[in-house]
Amino acid sequence: MARIPRRPAELVGQVFFARDAVRRGLLTKNDLRSSAWRQVLHNVYADSRIEITHLTRCRAAASWLFPPGCTLAGRSAVAMLGGPTPGPHEPVEVLVEPASRFGPLTGLLIHVSGWRDGDVQRVDGMPVTTGIRTCWDLACWLDTVEAVALIDALLHRHAVHADDLTVYLARRRNQRGARRFAEALSLVDAGAESLPESRLRVRLVRAGLPRPVTQHVVTRNGQFVARVDLAWPDLKVAVEYDGIWHHDPEQFHRDRQRLNHLLGDDWLVLHVTSKRMREDFDGVLTEIRSALRSRHSSH
Template identity: 35%
Template sequence: MPRHAHIPPRLGFLPFRGSEAIASGRLTKAMLRGPTWFRLLPDVYVSTASFEEHPDHRMWCDAVALLLPEGAAIGGLSAAYLWGVNLLPHDAPVHVVIPERRRLRPHPRIATIRSSVATSDVTRFANVPVTTPVRTAFDLARRPPRVDALVAVDALLHRRVVKLSTLAAYAEAHRGWPGARLLGEVLALAEEKSESPMETRLRLLLIDGGLPRPVAQHDVLDKLGRFLARLDLAYPELLIGIEYEGDHHRERATFRRDVARLNALRAMGWLILRCTADDIYRHSARLIRDVTAARKERGA
């Protein structure tokens, strides 16, 4: 038999239940055991060619959705992924929210969250049951660690998946749920202008270090009122900017633009502090000292 035998059109791309394919006469048990089909989960298959070409989290969400009991939905970080916010580590399991009285067989590719799920909390994304944007944000905002909860909410806000006012209203209507204290902190700290997880981590680091909350994505104008630069974080009253430098800043063209930009900001009287992931993860105390010293130099 050739490696990829004839594939029925309705089974060509998406995962499917093997038992249903057999019952409908499209496949036989012997066919499913052949090289044309790849077993993702118990009774869930996809064409081997499709799996080899597109083994992404979306495929796993489609596969897990086939096994969900009534009332359950893709949730948490997997729901955020479907809504356009990818914060998942490589090869992460699919996160699902399941009502207390429902059952789903444990599997390494499935991370189960037991929780009440109202009908209004579930919608469909390309026929996959998924928690609504506001329920997704609500769940992620209640789940420690605190910095990850804030990163998730910032990202959902920035992508305009949900509005902060909508999330706050939902939280008010669900007072008393587990994680309410963390939820309150995240709502107070959330920032829709934050453009990346590392910017969120940097902002939270400064706040936790006892510094005033910086302004996110601050626009700097020149003396003629023309746009000059946008700073990741800033204390505008002190003309201090704080920039996170990712790996893309090492590229030659980006480096040249950065130099010209920094020179223009310096000419306007701005002091720019630049930091990397190493500063945030390994040298946070030093970073706090540097920002504190800069503020003192500027008269804070």
């Protein structure tokens, strides 16, 4: 007969530090190997029946693994600040001061760098880089397209303000990473409403296209007609990123009906899917360039 795993009441539905649970006599090391428990990070376990998210792992790392001189950073900081959250199996990003000897540990992505006063704050009691410092780190650690997309998200959620980023750049103008940060700031747009939309916009601009307007509202006789992801309003060319409708057919039909209303106003609407973004971006670029050229020639 299979042995029923032990589930002490104190640990049901909880994330806990295994060493403490063993020291208190709640579990043995052998108990931790049973199906009742799931390892979250080094020496951190959870009731196997609860959902483990990236934020769960961030809190676990900060609560039980961080010595002094560590803070949540990068994409993990974005999530803690209310931005897009990495998947549950993505590593928790940690910024570590050079004097700290923390790491490496499975499940953590550790970056070594110092920080200034004001670069770290407390969020739910945990150390997290501020929105401004997080944006700097994103620009330094990620490719420009991904960094801009995440900075867009923080700007859109008012977790950081563009003017403050400009001031921060001026303070660090001659430091390593300033050039990457300046490039990212030249491309950000607080109007972007999704990571894919931001990635598309940045790739188009870096390919030499004129910068589009994000979330442009089209009106007719002062009445709302439609809102489009990206637009060149003077040429009446719009680009829509089609992603969500795969999971919501009703949303797809609403969006198509909304965009059909633009046809009477002589708008040209192009659609880009995630598949084409991955596999045929050159084709997407050619189509948009052609649309812009044709409208230029007709104006």
